[in-house]
Amino acid sequence: MEPTSGNQGIGLALVGAVKGYRTVIIMPDSVSEERRKLIQHCGAELILIHDDGDIGKCIDECIKRALKMKEEDPRVYVPQQFENPNNTLVHKNHTALEIMEQVAGPIHGFCSGIGTGGTITGIGEVLKAKYPFIEIWAVEPENAAILAGGNIGTHVQMGIGDGLIPPILNKEIYDSIYVVSDEEAIETARRLARDEGLMCGISSGTNVAAAIKLAEKLGPGKTVVTVLPDTAERYFSTPLFE
Numbered sequence: 001m002e003p004t005s006g007n008q009g010i011g012l013a014l015v016g017a018v019k020g021y022r023t024v025i026i027m028p029d030s031v032s033e034e035r036r037k038l039i040q041h042c043g044a045e046l047i048l049i050h051d052d053g054d055i056g057k058c059i060d061e062c063i064k065r066a067l068k069m070k071e072e073d074p075r076v077y078v079p080q081q082f083e084n085p086n087n088t089l090v091h092k093n094h095t096a097l098e099i100m101e102q103v104a105g106p107i108h109g110f111c112s113g114i115g116t117g118g119t120i121t122g123i124g125e126v127l128k129a130k131y132p133f134i135e136i137w138a139v140e141p142e143n144a145a146i147l148a149g150g151n152i153g154t155h156v157q158m159g160i161g162d163g164l165i166p167p168i169l170n171k172e173i174y175d176s177i178y179v180v181s182d183e184e185a186i187e188t189a190r191r192l193a194r195d196e197g198l199m200c201g202i203s204s205g206t207n208v209a210a211a212i213k214l215a216e217k218l219g220p221g222k223t224v225v226t227v228l229p230d231t232a233e234r235y236f237s238t239p240l241f242e
């Protein structure tokens, strides 16, 4: 049983299928149709909670619903991605090492949108230890810039900007916060497909929009890294393809 706005729901549905567990994914109804279909395709049950313009409130309701199910049935396990330390550990022990293996030379900048905060915390901690001079940016959607002190509304950069400050987020790891509008995220994701042949999702556009600004700030000869969390095929039903 897991509340999520990102791709974890799909991953958990797959794990449930392989392990033979009954899996229930609880998501805001503002996430893409493709996510819902993929989850059900893997045999998981889906509960949609209405997002009436406040993603933080909606995610909170998703979490409460999962915890209530756990209270009612002791066999229920809620992975709790927003507070599960294994989330960060996977990025520390795998993603960060893959990045260092694949990037030649020092890394001067790193940025990532924050959903659970696992990516920026895990990768950020490893990169900062290896390259103490690195500049790290936390990236937030304009309509859910909770770290930057903005208002929480709803937005299309699904997977990040869930309207809460996740307990596993290391707030010491980033140097600045960069805010990206839905339009900029979508436009950048489209440019990634057209100009680079990289078919990716909207939060990848968010990350690359911020990475370009960070690269401009750091200047020529510097290496900036970010991640592209998922693929464009999960967004046919969203404004990315309008």
Ligand SMILES: Cc1ncc(COP(=O)(O)O)c(C=O)c1O
Pocket (backbone or CB within 6 Å): 005, 006, 007, 008, 113, 114, 115, 116, 117, 118, 119, 120, 158, 159, 160, 201, 203, 204, 229, 230
């Ligand atoms: C599409 C997408 N983008 C970004 C993220 C953010 O990553 P994190 O939860 O590690 O902060 C997620 C999380 O799963 C995601 O599914």
